[in-house]
Amino acid sequence: MNGHDDYAALGLGERKRLLAAFEGLARRLPFSYKVFAYRRSEVSSPEAFIARFKRDLVNFLTDNLEFFQGFDRVKIYYDNGQQMVTSALHGAIDFTLSKDAVLYRLASAQDYRLFQTVDYLCTLELTDVKYREKCLTETDVKVFGADYQAFKKNHLARIRRKAM
Known part of the structure; x- marks a missing residue:
């Protein structure tokens, strides 16, 4: 999402297209998950x-x-x-x-798609917290937009169907 490392040469549109493709994969994978989040x-x-x-x-x-x-x-x-x-x-x-x-x-995330999926899930759950606490980063807004309801509908709700 941030355009670091192997993604540095890709524009935002291409990174968003890859994220959408990965989201589709994640929705089809057979898994259940639980996230634990704590404030420092x-x-x-x-x-x-x-x-x-x-x-x-x-x-x-x-x-x-x-x-x-x-x-x-x-x-x-x-x-x-x-x-x-x-x-x-x-x-x-x-x-x-x-x-x-x-x-x-x-x-390592490079070796396992499921590990990448877990990283994606944690990103979505953390982004949800940032929306609720109104502390989105510039990247969050570029990738997911500023509309919290749209984020929940288009990203979070779809993956939370797999939550335990």
């Missing part, structure tokens, strides 16, 4: 964040345990981008699900 002001320290995220994730996994137990393996793909997230993920998942049923894999 709500967690006083890294330890407080880890504890809160771990608790929330354990509650989510427990509430949906039958769903997760329906699989032989649960694969966790993460890029180890934030140590606090890594710690909370391992703690909650290892506590809730059988260690024999969980596989952790190092992932």
Whole structure:
């Protein structure tokens, strides 16, 4: 969206066309998702964040345990981008699900379409927060427009049909 790296030579129109094509792919992929979002002001320290995220994730996994137990393996793909997230993920998942049923894999967005989809989902959910708090960036407005209702209808609502 920002026109960085491999997309630096592409104009905004071309990037938006690629985003629309990717949105179409994401809507057709068979997945369900859950997003956890926290404000920095709500967690006083890294330890407080880890504890809160771990608790929330354990509650989510427990509430949906039958769903997760329906699989032989649960694969966790993460890029180890934030140590606090890594710690909370391992703690909650290892506590809730059988260690024999969980596989952790190092992932990069370049290698996995589903990882790119997760990045897209997080972008949409963060953009939703920015719309509600009236703190859109210039890129947000260029890509999604300034009309929050249009953003919800054309982007967010379509993908949230897959939310758990």
